[in-house]
Amino acid sequence: MLTPYEPVRSLRTSGGTLVAVPKSRLKSKGAIRALLLWNDLPEEIRLTDSVSSFKSLLKTHFYRLAFM
Numbered sequence: 001m002l003t004p005y006e007p008v009r010s011l012r013t014s015g016g017t018l019v020a021v022p023k024s025r026l027k028s029k030g031a032i033r034a035l036l037l038w039n040d041l042p043e044e045i046r047l048t049d050s051v052s053s054f055k056s057l058l059k060t061h062f063y064r065l066a067f068m
Contacts, residue, residue, distance in 0.1 A: 017046040 003020040021035045038046070045061060048054040 017043055 004018070018039050019035050021032060021039070041058075042061065045054065045057045048057060
């Protein structure tokens, strides 16, 4: 179950699109890594309202990371 991240203080990240990452000694677990990757995505991608738009923006984001 995903839990929205709620900061203790008012921060820039209080937008509501971040997911809380549970405490774990192993950061290589798949579920933990997926949550960390989600939180690292730009807000523009996390807020898309369709799957096709999400895929397109995600592909562009990964292309820019790899080649620019």
